[in-house]
Amino acid sequence: ICFLHTHPRGLKGEEIPLAARIFAVVDVYDALISDRPYRKAxxxxxxxKCLLKNSGTLFDKRVVKGFLEIVRSDS
Incomplete structure (x- = not known):
């Protein structure tokens, strides 16, 4: 699976607004844990594991870390 989240204006890393970096992680998490017509959740x-593997490359490391702290505390 490829989650190439490129910014429309060509922004990279910290140039991308924090809200967009957070949304990327949350959106992919939700998409993967949800059943889709073409695949099971x-x-x-x-x-x-997918988020961690792509942390620092496709996703902001700090956002992934913070998001997973919340997800794990809710479990």
Missing amino acids: WSEEETI
Whole structure:
């Protein structure tokens, strides 16, 4: 799966507004843990592994870390 989140104005890293970086993580998490017509939902464990694997490349490391702290505290 490729989650190439490119910014329409060509922004990279910290240039991308924080809200957009947060949305990218939340959106992918929600998409993966939800059933879709073309595939079954991923488990929470698989989804977390995916976010961690792509942390620092496709997703902001700090956003992933903070998001997973919230997700894990709710479990």
